[in-house]
Amino acid sequence: MAASRKIRILQAIRQGQIGGGESHVLSLVAALDKERFEPVVLSFTDGPMIDRLQQMKIPSHVISSAKPFDPACVSKVSALLKKEEIDLVHAHGTRAASNLFLPAKLNSLPMIYTIHGWSFHQDQPFFKKHLRILSERMLTGLAKKNISVSASNRETGTRHFSGFRSEVINNGIDLDHFNPARQIKDLREELNIPADHTVIGYIARITLQKDPLTLIRAFSLALQQNSNLTLLVVGDGDLKKEMVELAEQLGISANVRFQPFRTDVPEVLNAIDVFCLPSLWEGMPIGLLEAMAMAKAVIVTAVDGSREIVQHNQNGLIVPVKDPEALAAAMTLLHHDASLRGRLQVAASATVSREYCMKKMARKVEGIYSGIIQTPQRINIHEPNHI
Numbered sequence: 001m002a003a004s005r006k007i008r009i010l011q012a013i014r015q016g017q018i019g020g021g022e023s024h025v026l027s028l029v030a031a032l033d034k035e036r037f038e039p040v041v042l043s044f045t046d047g048p049m050i051d052r053l054q055q056m057k058i059p060s061h062v063i064s065s066a067k068p069f070d071p072a073c074v075s076k077v078s079a080l081l082k083k084e085e086i087d088l089v090h091a092h093g094t095r096a097a098s099n100l101f102l103p104a105k106l107n108s109l110p111m112i113y114t115i116h117g118w119s120f121h122q123d124q125p126f127f128k129k130h131l132r133i134l135s136e137r138m139l140t141g142l143a144k145k146n147i148s149v150s151a152s153n154r155e156t157g158t159r160h161f162s163g164f165r166s167e168v169i170n171n172g173i174d175l176d177h178f179n180p181a182r183q184i185k186d187l188r189e190e191l192n193i194p195a196d197h198t199v200i201g202y203i204a205r206i207t208l209q210k211d212p213l214t215l216i217r218a219f220s221l222a223l224q225q226n227s228n229l230t231l232l233v234v235g236d237g238d239l240k241k242e243m244v245e246l247a248e249q250l251g252i253s254a255n256v257r258f259q260p261f262r263t264d265v266p267e268v269l270n271a272i273d274v275f276c277l278p279s280l281w282e283g284m285p286i287g288l289l290e291a292m293a294m295a296k297a298v299i300v301t302a303v304d305g306s307r308e309i310v311q312h313n314q315n316g317l318i319v320p321v322k323d324p325e326a327l328a329a330a331m332t333l334l335h336h337d338a339s340l341r342g343r344l345q346v347a348a349s350a351t352v353s354r355e356y357c358m359k360k361m362a363r364k365v366e367g368i369y370s371g372i373i374q375t376p377q378r379i380n381i382h383e384p385n386h387i
Helices: 020-031 048-055 071-083 094-106 126-142 151-160 212-225 240-249 265-270 286-293 304-309 324-336 338-355 358-373
Strands: 007-013 037-043 060-062 088-092 111-115 145-148 198-203 229-234 256-259 274-277 297-301 317-319
Touching (some): 007 020, 007 358, 020 088, 020 286, 020 358, 048 060, 071 094, 088 358, 094 111, 111 126, 145 151, 198 212, 198 324, 212 229, 212 240, 212 324, 240 256, 265 286, 274 286, 286 297, 286 338, 297 304, 297 324, 324 338
Parallel strands (some): 007 037, 007 088, 088 111, 198 229, 198 274, 229 256, 274 297, 297 317
């Protein structure tokens, strides 16, 4: 690589939908120093992230695959690495790393693996969990460098893998984009939300991890005491149909607004008063950080990634996992106590501004890129991980 040539980095992620990892990639490629680095993005599904990258004029590619590890992708990814003259591979998440490690090896390219939460968790059957632990141990061992998006992610890896090492670089938020002071469209009228309602917002994938059914049950309990509440649900996922049906069964559909994935997230956040994330587990939830950046009071469950960001009654509220009564009580408290809600809003915004800025995140990642690309040694599948 000529000394004057920019470092070309393939940023790879599982899918082109807008979620936490995808938002992270968008923020990272936007904030990278374009005088030194040229990002190229690979996704294994199409979606709004790809559309956004095209608007940003960032080269992007889709190699379609729904498999966690797809041997059919190896030659296609390898050809892309050659075509784009990639110097460094950066895999975001387990599925991207699973489909990148072999092409990277075949092209003698170092791979960085950013862990956006582990693929194994305590609610999985024993065999499935054990298999995924073995897979993660292999991927982290093959990576030239591991990045954990939270200290809890790194601690989990250390508990499960002998010799595991990674650098913690927290997710960062674009504070210009997620800025409550700028002029933002008011969506409440469009969504037919009464002006006097307190709006609880859920903006996430509707999957088991995010526990949307407990959210519906909790909101139903809160409505029994407070009729002027609206729940705004934005997202899609395999539990959406069940979530809609449960709202109908509980007779609360008139107070729930369901929306598909939307790209105007600042506008959606501007329409809510309280952000709720009732997860069963988390890495470093970007949706939570975006809500806090928009100065929203937040309610989260007592799981590692969320507890790393939120301190109870200081910059948000924390409730137990799978506890609809406690979640409903937190909703009711923030509905009635405007003073508490305002104090938490100010503290939430200050937390993100101080600790989770996109530009700070990008500078730290750039330091890793520079350190690796200046090292002549390439990744060797037979060598231990010297991180």
